Amino acid sequence: MQALRTAATGMAAQQLNVEVISNNIANMNTVGFKRQSAVFEDLLYQTLEQPGAQSSDQGNVVPTGVQIGAGVKAGSVYRITGQGTMTNTGNAFDLAINGQGYFQVLLPSGETAYTRAGNFSTNDQGQIVTADGYLVQPTISIPANTTNVTISQTGQVQATVGGATAPTVVGQLTLATFFNDAGLDAQGNNLFKESAASGAATVGNPGNPGFGIVEQGYTEASNVDPVSEITNLIVAQRAYEMNSKVVTTADQMLSTASNTKT
Amino acid sequence: MDNAIYVGLSRQIILERELDIAANNLANVDTAGFKFEEMINNADPTSTPAPGGGAPTPVTFVADGGVARNFTQGSLIQTGAMLDVAIDGRGFFQINTANGPRYTRDGRFKTDPSGKIVNQDGDSVAGSGGDIVLDPKKGIATISPNGVISQNGETVGKLSVVDFDSLSALSKVGANQYENASNLTPQTSTTAQMRQGMLETSNVEPVRQITRLIEINRAYDAISTMMDTTAQLSSSAVQRLGAVNPT
Numbered sequence: 001m002q003a004l005r006t007a008a009t010g011m012a013a014q015q016l017n018v019e020v021i022s023n024n025i026a027n028m029n030t031v032g033f034k035r036q037s038a039v040f041e042d043l044l045y046q047t048l049e050q051p052g053a054q055s056s057d058q059g060n061v062v063p064t065g066v067q068i069g070a071g072v073k074a075g076s077v078y079r080i081t082g083q084g085t086m087t088n089t090g091n092a093f094d095l096a097i098n099g100q101g102y103f104q105v106l107l108p109s110g111e112t113a114y115t116r117a118g119n120f121s122t123n124d125q126g127q128i129v130t131a132d133g134y135l136v137q138p139t140i141s142i143p144a145n146t147t148n149v150t151i152s153q154t155g156q157v158q159a160t161v162g163g164a165t166a167p168t169v170v171g172q173l174t175l176a177t178f179f180n181d182a183g184l185d186a187q188g189n190n191l192f193k194e195s196a197a198s199g200a201a202t203v204g205n206p207g208n209p210g211f212g213i214v215e216q217g218y219t220e221a222s223n224v225d226p227v228s229e230i231t232n233l234i235v236a237q238r239a240y241e242m243n244s245k246v247v248t249t250a251d252q253m254l255s256t257a258s259n260t261k262t
Numbered sequence: 263m264d265n266a267i268y269v270g271l272s273r274q275i276i277l278e279r280e281l282d283i284a285a286n287n288l289a290n291v292d293t294a295g296f297k298f299e300e301m302i303n304n305a306d307p308t309s310t311p312a313p314g315g316g317a318p319t320p321v322t323f324v325a326d327g328g329v330a331r332n333f334t335q336g337s338l339i340q341t342g343a344m345l346d347v348a349i350d351g352r353g354f355f356q357i358n359t360a361n362g363p364r365y366t367r368d369g370r371f372k373t374d375p376s377g378k379i380v381n382q383d384g385d386s387v388a389g390s391g392g393d394i395v396l397d398p399k400k401g402i403a404t405i406s407p408n409g410v411i412s413q414n415g416e417t418v419g420k421l422s423v424v425d426f427d428s429l430s431a432l433s434k435v436g437a438n439q440y441e442n443a444s445n446l447t448p449q450t451s452t453t454a455q456m457r458q459g460m461l462e463t464s465n466v467e468p469v470r471q472i473t474r475l476i477e478i479n480r481a482y483d484a485i486s487t488m489m490d491t492t493a494q495l496s497s498s499a500v501q502r503l504g505a506v507n508p509t
Contacts, residue, residue: 001278001281001282002282002285003278003281003282003284003285004285006282006285006286006289007285007288007289009289010285010288010289010290010291013289013292014292017292037341037343039294039370039382040290040292040293040294041293041368041382041436041437041438042286042290042293042296042434042436042437042438043436044435044436045433045434045435045436047433048326049326049328050433050443051328051430051431051432051433051443051444064302064327064328064329064330064331064430064431065328065329065430065431065433066279066326066328066329067299067329067433067434068279068282068283068286068329069283069286069289069290069299069434069436070286071285071286071289071290072289072290072292072293075382075383075437076382078343078370078372078382080341080342080343081343082342082343082344099401100398100401177398177399178398179373179374179375179376179377179396179398180372180373180374180377182372183372183375197374197375198375199374199375199376199377200375202398202399209399209400209401210397210398210399210400210401223342235292236292238468239288239291239292239468242288242291242468242471242472243285243288243289245472245475246281246284246285246288246289246475249281249475249476249478249479250281250285252479252483253277253278253281253478253479253482253483256482256483256486257274257482257486259486260486260489260490261490261493261494
């Protein structure tokens, strides 16, 4: 009986759905996190009678055909890269991107990773680093004795050193954009790597056409909406239950068939 | 007398098929753009000649007439993704796959590394003037209700939405897509409205499907009882007729 296997595909799909939703909820307070959504597609159809097939020599056509589906599969899990809300932190090295773009981060392996989590700080040499201590690219060093750091919306970093009255420019932050940023390869720790699906990075200054602006003293909260995630969770649980009902029904029918007296 | 068992069997085979269809509907309760299906049953009348040349006994078997697809609109939900597009009204997006054009109401699109609008499997989404390519430097794309895509006020392309005279003649091929297997002429849809940032959910009504499950289960049970009764009838007939006449 096909129904048993069909219901199993439905249960497996909803299980994946719950996993994706629970990851979204777990990362509700992760800076720069983008929520994900599972894509479901129907499986192949077994065609018992082709729709539009001729049923006689006179050109009569079968109006509907008989096609029986084999269930559902998870096509992909895609990332919804909508803007998260800005949270004011007041920290001079907390940066949020308003619009398109990613900060570039140098991994210890020498590779470049990309992130929207701008909760940066400085290391012992005054360089701007991520929460994990990875260097933000291009490397910007804040001189010793700096009293005040200002980062403009276009990414210019200015520092007021010692007793100076005017700030001096110490660096320029750049952002990277991608044709398809939903295709970036997630690495954990809020980091992404370039992939064949994302396309190559285009680097430019914040505020240029197609690039977002940088807001100092803010972090970008995750774009997870708890209410819609909880609603999705309820839908997924009910769908799982309904598929298990199909299993019960198919089981009862098989039991009826095998208990037929002969 | 055996006919009763065979008529019951023909109904049970169809009931199993109906259960398969209800199971597929329920498995796709969360599949974007999915349209639920139901079995159409036909009566298949035949007759058997009565022994001894009397009037023939009418016997009606149950046969499958086809699978009807219910194309009512699924409800629209907001996703907020820029390239999620729902169709409100009749029509399908055209996807150009390696196996020819396919039609779908699942509008979860994305861009490929070159900026072309593609579906989740990477096949290009047809525009009325060919592929639609976005320029990421121009920022957010806006999709108007008639399908025109613009970036920064400039028109980039127009989503092609087609409709067919007979929707049931389309053949399902999986992956939320339909194939135009009967070579109908696609027409440009005039009534469809595009909704950006939204998705059309499956139109499966869970209550209806669960009710179908119960119906199917009970009908199967009832026929099984009928077949048992018929079998008992013939076995008791054999016993009585075969009994040695007591002296």
